[in-house]
Amino acid sequence: MDTNSAEVIQKTPYALMGGEEPLRRLVKRFYEIVDSDPMAAPIRAMHKDDLGPIQEALFEFMSGWLGGPALYSERTGTICLTEPHAAFEIGEPERDQWMHCMRRALDETEVSDEVKAMLEQPLLGLADFIRNV
Numbered sequence: 001m002d003t004n005s006a007e008v009i010q011k012t013p014y015a016l017m018g019g020e021e022p023l024r025r026l027v028k029r030f031y032e033i034v035d036s037d038p039m040a041a042p043i044r045a046m047h048k049d050d051l052g053p054i055q056e057a058l059f060e061f062m063s064g065w066l067g068g069p070a071l072y073s074e075r076t077g078t079i080c081l082t083e084p085h086a087a088f089e090i091g092e093p094e095r096d097q098w099m100h101c102m103r104r105a106l107d108e109t110e111v112s113d114e115v116k117a118m119l120e121q122p123l124l125g126l127a128d129f130i131r132n133v
């Protein structure tokens with residue numbers, strides 16, 4: 001395929017990341033870090049023992065959020081994350097723990113510097129929006 005500037009501009013973050021498999025690896029690494037990084041112990045304690053279902057849910061959510069298939073909204077009928085988080089007290093420390101794990105996961109998987117820079121502010125904005133205390 002020819003590459004020209006118009007095509008590059010039209011690429012979604014999902015496509016720039018390389019699609020489903022790189023995103024799955026990112027989300028898997030994220031929850032491995034949540035599970036093992038001492039900094040994330042408070043947010044780890046909020047989650048169920050089995051991180052498998054939440055890993056799948058975050059993969060589905062991020063797929064749509066990054067401009068790929070809208071798997072989460074197709075399954076749940078919404079992209080609103082307020083209710084699933086309502087049972088937990090999420091303040092600045094928890095937001096920062098979540099971002100710490102996501103930044104580490106971005107660094108430790110094959111995500112390019114370009115995509116990392118593109119996602120930093122939107123991810124921080126989303127994590128801050130989920131804050132409820």
Ligand code: HEM
Nearest residue numbers: 043046047048054057058061084090094095098126127130
């Ligand atoms: C700001 C810090 C955050 C904390 C402490 C946090 C914590 C949690 C917890 C404890 C759950 C429930 C897990 C369970 O059922 O075992 C959850 C669910 C979820 N979180 Fe977060 N979260 C945060 C931010 C985010 C962000 C930024 C995203 C999206 C990029 C996200 C996406 C999700 C999704 C998709 C679910 C599953 C919702 C469902 O059950 O349908 N979370 N989160």
